Structure formats: C-alpha cells, structure tokens
Amino acid sequence: MNTARASSSAATPPAKGARGAGTKGVPxxxxxxxxxxxxxxxxxxxxxxxxxxxxxxxxxxxxxxxxxxxxGSKDGLYLACLEHVAPRLVTAIEEAMGRSRGRLTAGEKPAAETPHRVLSAVFGVLEEQRGAWFVLYDRTLKPGTDLHAAAHRHRRTIDDLAASGTADLLRGHGNEDPLDADALKHVWTGTVGALVGWWTSHPDQSAQDMAARCARLLTAIRG
Amino acid sequence: MNTARASSSAATPPAKGARGAGTKGVPxxxxxxxxxxxxxxxxxxxxxxxxxxxxxxxxxxxxxxxxxxxxGSKDGLYLACLEHVAPRLVTAIEEAMGRSRGRLTAGEKPAAETPHRVLSAVFGVLEEQRGAWFVLYDRTLKPGTDLHAAAHRHRRTIDDLAASGTADLLRGHGNEDPLDADALKHVWTGTVGALVGWWTSHPDQSAQDMAARCARLLTAIRG
DNA sequence: CAGAGGTAAATTACCGGAAGGTCATACGTT
DNA sequence: AACGTATGACCTTCCGGTAATTTACCTCTG
The missing domain is CATH 1.10.10.60 (Homeodomain-like)
Structure with a gap:
C-alpha cells in the first residue's frame, strides 16, 4: 500500500479538521x-x-x-449507474429463468417457481444497492431525452425477459392478446419495484428474508 | 357566456399573438x-x-x-391536488369493497372479485386524470417534509383499506405475519400504480377496457 | 541522495440559467 | 369608483458546469 496515509477515511462527509486543498488521493x-x-x-x-x-x-x-x-456530467454519471446495474440484473435474472431455454413450446407449462427464483435473484443483486432498481425504472425521466432513451435501452433486456414470462403464463390460459401480455409485464416489473420499495423502508430485512417473504406471499395470492 | 372572447383557448401554451394585460376573466x-x-x-x-x-x-x-x-405556493397547489383526488378515490374504493362490513370474521373468506371491483372503481375515478394516482403515490417526495407527511396522511385511508384486504387474504391462508401483510399491501398499491402507468401510455384504452383486461389478467394469475 | 519536474487527486471560486416567488400595474364589469 | 381577473418585470436561490490553482506522490536525473 503505497498511498498508506488514510487522512480522509473515505466516508466522513466534511472531514472538517482536515487539510485545505489536495490532501492527495484515494485512487x-x-x-x-x-x-x-x-x-x-x-x-x-x-x-x-x-x-x-x-x-x-x-x-x-x-x-x-x-x-x-x-x-463528465450529471447525465454521464446517471448513465454510468445504468451501465453498472443493468448487466448485473440481466445476468442474475437470466440465470434464474434458465436462460438456455427459449420460449415455451405448445404443451409446455411455465414453471410455477420461476417468479420466486427471479425475485430472489433480484434481491441478491440489489442487497447493497436497493435504490438501484429505481435508477433503471425512473418514471420521472422526461420522454424524448437521451436519458429516457438510454434507460429504456438498458431496461429492454430485462423487460424482454419479463415479457417472455408473462406471455408464456397467459398463453397457458389461452390468452394470446399482446396488449394483455404487455400490461402484465408492466405489472410484474411494477411488483418487483413495489417489493424493492418496501425493502428500502425496512433496512433490517436481508435478501433472504425478502425471498422467504415473497414465497409466502406468492402462495397466498395463488392459493 | 359573458366572457365570450376566447382569445386564449385554454390549452394553447403561449397564446402568442394574444393581448397584453387583463384580457378579461374566466371566473x-x-x-x-x-x-x-x-x-x-x-x-x-x-x-x-x-x-x-x-x-x-x-x-x-x-x-x-x-x-x-x-x-399560494407550489406546495399549496400540490396539497390542493391531494385534497381533490384522495377523497374521490377513497369513496370509490370503499364502495367497491362494501364499506359496511368491517374486517372479516373467522370463517368468512374474502370475496374473490374484490380486487377487480376495486380496480374498476379506481379506473373510473382516474379516467380523466390518470396522472393523479402518482400525485398521491409520489416516491420522490423527500421524507421529513410537510408534503411527504401530507401525502402520507391522504394516502392513509386508502392504504388502510388495502391493508384490511391483504390481511384478510393472508389470514385466509393461516398467515398472521404483520410484516407480510404490510408488504402485500405495498405490492397491491404498487400493482395499481403499475396498471395506471401502463394505462397512461395507452391513452386509447377506456376505463372499461382496463377493467376487462384486469379481469383476464387476474384469472391468469390465480389460475 | 537531493532536488527538479511530471502527474494524479482535489479544492476554491466563480458563471449562467432555470425555477420559485413577489410587486406594481393594467384591464373590464358592475 | 371599486373589485376581480390577469400580466410583465423583477428578485433570489439553487444547481449544473468550468477555470485556475494547490497539494502530494512518483520518477528521473546529476
């Protein structure tokens, strides 16, 4: 450790007593x-x-x-956030859904435990960054801006995975309406957001706690 | 119509050619x-x-x-919005849930069609004001501010109704965990928000369209 | 091994614009 | 004349963004 001197302990906001300018660096x-x-x-x-x-x-x-x-800029920082979190979520969700298989064929029925697996994966990724979900899904980005487009682009893979899931579910009930599938996709991502939001206001809950809770809720809803 | 001259047609933003001062008055x-x-x-x-x-x-x-x-102020206007929309939603939802009955007693099972009735009621109220939902449920209000408190206060009755519904549902499955009930309440309001959000981006859909769609989605989810 | 110079890390001080909020004033009707 | 409707111009604050400068470490020379 060449830069030994930890004069600024990296998390203390003002470091008030600390030096004026150029205390030299965190890499x-x-x-x-x-x-x-x-x-x-x-x-x-x-x-x-x-x-x-x-x-x-x-x-x-x-x-x-x-x-x-x-x-570079506020937008640049926001973009960096998107690029940081989106791939991790994509990877985790793909794995949870079993990315090898494509859409389900005729007789195949969607695995009932998939939603729970996806939720567990999401919680795992967001454990230390619970706010990150709302960076991806920020309802307040003005349409037409670069950021709005970028966020949608990063969301897209996740949304597509969700869409395949909801489409499969609906097809299993003889519903082929594409708008229904799109709406249900929205509901699903909204549900994930709601859960993450609740989690944010209950910091003591671990990702495992959340996963277990969701398992209980899912059985109650479906029961 | 005494104020006949419609120099500003009420929706045209700049009304550029329009009059200088005091073009006369809409009551x-x-x-x-x-x-x-x-x-x-x-x-x-x-x-x-x-x-x-x-x-x-x-x-x-x-x-x-x-x-x-x-x-008076931006906050005053926001508050006026809250006071305008919250009671309408409360009334509609109470009616949809059958406000006469309190919480369910032991053997009673929650009516399966309640969620659909509530959604229909909400869509009815929001038909011409779809954004209003997100005034009540604005995630970005800073905690600790008056507005945050006010929004929560106005949400409260709605949230309580939702909470009674989710608690009943969970109790029906032998789940008495209050945190589970709170989380499910959050999921429910989040779901309503997701549906309203989807609706916002599909302006051609009527409230009845939405209600019918939700009926299909609910059967698919529960199936 | 001393010092000169390069470079990475960081700060202070400032600019321009946008947005909340206010004041004096202008219309039209009664 | 008086009142309700409405405006243009202005003030202040906050925030994104930039320029100039400072501090500390590393390395390359003599």
Whole structure:
C-alpha cells in the first residue's frame, strides 16, 4: 500500500479538521466506486431530476468537480449507474429463468417457481444497492431525452425477459392478446419495484428474508 | 357566456399573438379547476420536485402569478391536488369493497372479485386524470417534509383499506405475519400504480377496457 | 541522495440559467 | 369608483458546469 496515509477515511462527509486543498488521493478506481454507490442511492431515492450533484459529492466526502472530472456530467454519471446495474440484473435474472431455454413450446407449462427464483435473484443483486432498481425504472425521466432513451435501452433486456414470462403464463390460459401480455409485464416489473420499495423502508430485512417473504406471499395470492 | 372572447383557448401554451394585460376573466372557480387538472397531470408525470409552475401555468394559458394568487405556493397547489383526488378515490374504493362490513370474521373468506371491483372503481375515478394516482403515490417526495407527511396522511385511508384486504387474504391462508401483510399491501398499491402507468401510455384504452383486461389478467394469475 | 519536474487527486471560486416567488400595474364589469 | 381577473418585470436561490490553482506522490536525473 503505497498511498498508506488514510487522512480522509473515505466516508466522513466534511472531514472538517482536515487539510485545505489536495490532501492527495484515494485512487481513481476506488473513488469511482464510491461515487457510483452514492449516486445510485441518490438517483434512486429522488429521481434523476431531483437528485443533486452536490449532495452526491457531499455524501462521498468530495466536491463537485471530482464528479465532473470522473464522469463528465450529471447525465454521464446517471448513465454510468445504468451501465453498472443493468448487466448485473440481466445476468442474475437470466440465470434464474434458465436462460438456455427459449420460449415455451405448445404443451409446455411455465414453471410455477420461476417468479420466486427471479425475485430472489433480484434481491441478491440489489442487497447493497436497493435504490438501484429505481435508477433503471425512473418514471420521472422526461420522454424524448437521451436519458429516457438510454434507460429504456438498458431496461429492454430485462423487460424482454419479463415479457417472455408473462406471455408464456397467459398463453397457458389461452390468452394470446399482446396488449394483455404487455400490461402484465408492466405489472410484474411494477411488483418487483413495489417489493424493492418496501425493502428500502425496512433496512433490517436481508435478501433472504425478502425471498422467504415473497414465497409466502406468492402462495397466498395463488392459493 | 359573458366572457365570450376566447382569445386564449385554454390549452394553447403561449397564446402568442394574444393581448397584453387583463384580457378579461374566466371566473375563479373555473380557473381553479383548469389549474388543478393541469397540475395533477404535471405533478403526476414528473413528480413534485421536477414539475414546474411555469409549465402548469403555460398549459392552462395563464401566467405564474395566477397560480400563486389562487393557491399560494407550489406546495399549496400540490396539497390542493391531494385534497381533490384522495377523497374521490377513497369513496370509490370503499364502495367497491362494501364499506359496511368491517374486517372479516373467522370463517368468512374474502370475496374473490374484490380486487377487480376495486380496480374498476379506481379506473373510473382516474379516467380523466390518470396522472393523479402518482400525485398521491409520489416516491420522490423527500421524507421529513410537510408534503411527504401530507401525502402520507391522504394516502392513509386508502392504504388502510388495502391493508384490511391483504390481511384478510393472508389470514385466509393461516398467515398472521404483520410484516407480510404490510408488504402485500405495498405490492397491491404498487400493482395499481403499475396498471395506471401502463394505462397512461395507452391513452386509447377506456376505463372499461382496463377493467376487462384486469379481469383476464387476474384469472391468469390465480389460475 | 537531493532536488527538479511530471502527474494524479482535489479544492476554491466563480458563471449562467432555470425555477420559485413577489410587486406594481393594467384591464373590464358592475 | 371599486373589485376581480390577469400580466410583465423583477428578485433570489439553487444547481449544473468550468477555470485556475494547490497539494502530494512518483520518477528521473546529476
């Protein structure tokens, strides 16, 4: 460890007694992680527009220009958040759904435990970043902006997985209406969001707790 | 119609060629309705913080000071929105759930069609104000603010109704866990929000269309 | 091994624009 | 004349974004 001196303990916001300028450095890679984590939470809590760069910087214990030298702009930081969380969710969900198989063929019925497996996977990914879900699914992004398009692009793979699931479910009941499938997809992603939102306001709950809870809820709903 | 001259057709944003000052008056009550409608939509779409007073005013075809003379402040306008939509939703939902009966007694099982009836009621109320739901359920309100408290207060009756429904459902399956009931309540309100959100992006769908769709989806889920 | 210079990490101080909010004033009707 | 409807212009604050500068470490020379 060459940069030994940990003068700024990296999480203390003002580091008040600390040095004026240029206390010298936390290496870039580590700072970027810290900033991403803080940004994820702020963006997730308040939405893109309401989140403030200064607040994100302050939470890391750093000043605004740092964010700009590392991420270029507010949108750049938001985009970095998207690129960080989306692939992890995609991977986890694909694995939970058994990505080898494509859409179900005629007689095949969708596995009843798939929703629960997907939820467990999502909780696992979001355990330390519960706000991240709402970065991907930020209802307040203005349509027509680059960010809106980017968020949709990153959502897309996840939405497609959800769509295949809901389409299979509906087909199993003889319902081929594409609008129904789209609406149910929306309901599903909304449900995941609702669960993550509830989780956010119950910080003591672990991912396993949530998974177990969802198992109980699913049986009650289907019962 | 005494105010005949429709120089500002109420929906044209700038009314560019229009008159200088005092083009004459739409009576206060009617203006307040227009403003409330516009505010509901803007707040619902963008969230409280991101919505702009100027945009709301522009949509009505009026300038900012009008909003302030009629509603005092941005928060005042938001509050007026809450007070406008919350009671209507409460009334409709109470009726749909059969407000006469309290919680279910031991042997009684919750009516299977209740969710569908509630959804139909909600769609009916929101038909012309689809964004209104997200005024009540704005995730981006900062905790600790007056608005956050007010929104929760207005939500409360609705949430309590939802809670009684979910608690009954879970009790019917031998589940008495209060956290489970709370989480399921959250999931239910989240689901309603997801459906309203989908509806918002499919303006051609009527409330009846939505109700019918939900009936199909419910059978598929429970099947 | 000292110092010169390069470079990465970080800050202070500032700019321009957008948005909440206010004031004095202008119309039209009664 | 008086009142209700409405506006243009302005103030202040907050926030995204930038420029100039400072501090600390590393390395390359003599």
């Amino acid at each position: 870039r890679a580590r700072r970027e992680e810290q900033i991403l984590a803080a940004a994820m939470d702020e963006f997730g809590r308040h939405g893109h527009a309401s989140a403030s760069m200064a607040a994100i910087a302050g939470r890391v214990g750093v000043t605004k220009p740092m964010l700009y030298t590392y991420f | 206060r009550a009617r203006r307040e309705e227009q403003i409330l409608a516009a505010a509901m939509d803007e707040f619902g779409r963008h969230g409280h913080a991101s919505a702009s007073m100027a945009a709301i005013a522009g949509r009505v075809g009026v300038t900012k000071p009008m909003l302030y003379t009629y509603f």
